[in-house]
Amino acid sequence: MNKSGIGLVALLLVTGLAVRANEKPIIGLITKTDSNPFFVKMKQGAEQAANKDGATLMSAAGKFDGDNATQVTAIENMETAGAKTILITPSDTKAIVPAIEKARKSGVMVIALDTPTDPRNATDALFATNNFTAGELIGEYAKKAMGDKPVKIATLDLAPGITVGVLRHNGFLQGFGIKEGDPHIVCSQDTRGDQAKGQTAMENCLQKDPDINLVYTINEPAAFGAYQALKAAGKEKNVMVVSIDGGCPGVKAVQEGEIAATSQQYPLKMAAMGVNAGVQFAKDGKKASGYVDTGVNLITDKPESGVPSKSTKFGLAECWGG
Amino acid sequence: MATTVMNPEDGERTASRSIIHRLLEHLPPPASIGPAVALAVTCAFFATQSPRFLDGRNFSLILQQVLEVGVIGIGQTLVILTSGIDLACGLVMAFGSIVMTKFAVNLGLNSYLAIACGLLVCAGFGYLNGALVTFVKLPPFIVTLGTLNIAYALTQIYSKSQTVSGLTNTLLYFGNTFRIGRTDVTYGTVLMLVLYLMTWLVLRDTAVGRHIYAIGNNPEATRLMGIPTQGLLRRVYTLAGLFYGIAGLLLVARTGVGDPQAGQTDNLDSITAVVLGGTSLFGGRGSLLGTLVGALIVGVIRNGLTLMGVSSVYQILITGILVILAVMTDQLSRRNKG
């Protein structure tokens, strides 16, 4: 509860004394953690938008991925402090729902960013990357790029059951044009999105089948690990690695040819849209609703026809975590 | 001439105090053969399931894959032998690896000096743990729960959550390989094995090593026998910290980057290796080499199941079952003794 707590108390005093007519709308942003560059960028985007639109931003974050309790406390505190809109990237998509419902009953608008709650309509709206589309894009790209070559695929996934991982994986398969269980998929292992674990998974997959020539990775750290393993096996030139995220290190890796293509997502855009929606709600009481796709772009320097993409120059300008 | 004051349990057939019994006494107790047998059986099983398992290159890979948990496991074993526990290990390692990589790459410090700084910082965290346990008398579980958060936060703050790349050759040294027959072995693997051997010998054959066991087994008795227990505990925690730093250097050499998100599952993974290796979580019993075997068991299962095309989730299931079996075997073998 640390610094957010003190901040909230101060804000409470300030809002209590604020003159009614010129009250700035208070918008809360709750991210999964505040260390992941993705969320750092999101918070930056929210702050920028709040300054521009004349809103006050409160922020909080969980201590680790999956820390539901801190997020619940943050929702309650922000509501007490007068936030009328709360933007949240839920750590536990089911467990957070009761706290969200309680806030919504008191008239707070809650918008999910990046990750939908379960069920999705527990929040007023969802501004997120379509993770399935992100996977589809690299799947389609890989299909075109591999052409008629016989293909052996390894998928380096997240962890059992986590929505983001499942959507991206299935999107990739769909984009590539195959189904789960297809014999072209010779190896599927979990990495928890960790670089060292990605390296281990790639090493073991290569040991199983040294002829793997296409690797789908859940995110860029896993891709870096895969690349490291490929390099140690002398295969980095012959194996295509595709990934998702679009963080600056990832785009640089595309530029350097380590990753063939990556789907870039836009945390800043999610946050800015969320702040705008909050300001709108404060102005005329109109709530945001439904699912808004904040967009994803395929970033590659070797474009394939029929698959829309953008260059790494574009990617570097828009990336996060630089 | 005078009668014996004490006899081995009356009613024992002293005639059968035979050669076989005396032989059995000289063998290591079941708790430490068990893991080695389990490892052998697991390897034999996977050898039948995939022709690619019994391969020099594959074994070299497995050893590299267990470097992180393996070396952390040395520190964790030492701490657990004193009936403590270290939940901060992986995150202290991550902090150390960020310090050594950033000092070398961003500050341009001499690589050896940068590595020394990383090791020092990790040993410092170890000392902090030891000091809180001995001076303030807090339980190790709680102390290391606190320091793990501190280490994690410092790592994120100092690294701004960015990985550090463009490492110098010195930092990458332990990732370099040399050939044995047709297999490439990394220097990191060799270092890990040497560290295990050295530490095992110290634990087995020196007074300090035996005192570490004694503190875990009966801290009051150890104190009454004049052994400075508090100072020894601090040294154990500090040394464990140093091992976490070494693990960080080996990880950096293996992955080629300083990763601020590294090490987050290492506390549970290293404790798993310790338990699978037959060391008791209550302290005072176990073998350091068992931890290496335990780490290898997990690595072999992960590798073997991947070669068989089995989903990752089963690796977790099997590891969990093995941990329970390991603890059960340890309990049963002890109940049959006294």
Next chain:
Amino acid sequence: MPVVEAHRTPVMEAHGIVKRYGRVTALDGTDFELLPGEVLAVIGDNGAGKSTLIKILSGAVAPDAGEILLDGRPVHFKSPLDARREGIETVYQDLAVAPAMTIAENLFLGRELHRTNWFSSFFGILDKRRMLEEAKSHLRGLQIGVRSMRQAVETLSGGQRQGVAVARSAAFARHVIIMDEPTAALGVKEGTMVLELIRRIRDRGLPVILISHNMPHVFEVADRIHIERLGKRVAVVNPKAISMSDTVAVMTGAKRRDELPSEVLC
């Protein structure tokens, strides 16, 4: 049965020992004498001060006033280690052994033997064979029978464990062995064996201070009985002459010292 001659120099003595804990006075000017070659039992009711007295004699606690003499020489113990260095060993009530470790390891815990070559002494390499041999001879000398010095102490019976703790103290004691309730946790048979052990130690020439609340055991093995009451030594009696009930009466205060016939006093 060796005859104790009261006019020989005491191995250990204490005069006017005072110890206070806040407002509670545990020892109120108590005296103490241990003669050579004897088993001296120290008895007293709960709160009489006997455990405080023993802690002071073994160096675990420092007195507020009074002096302690060892072989006529004044000594000051700042810790149990000081007492041990002077050759006073204690067999603690809970034995202070590490159950998972072997008999040999426990015997030499904190006093391990090292190999003598320069390499070994630099690295502190243990001389396990020598420790095994010496452990064997120590236990054999006290006629304590166990299967192997490599046995873990936890595999021994209660009496054998007590034997190991006693053997450890006997191996290193030069002046005095203090035994705190050695038979308390044992059955009849093993208790008798421990008493026999105590006699063997005394017969070797090492005086024993025995703390016990088991009167029959005290009467069986002690040469003299020191009775502590309300922080003072109220009497030292001869177990061969006095009755158990009179002893208990003095201990509880039901009888005063001057009510006892002079033959029973030492």
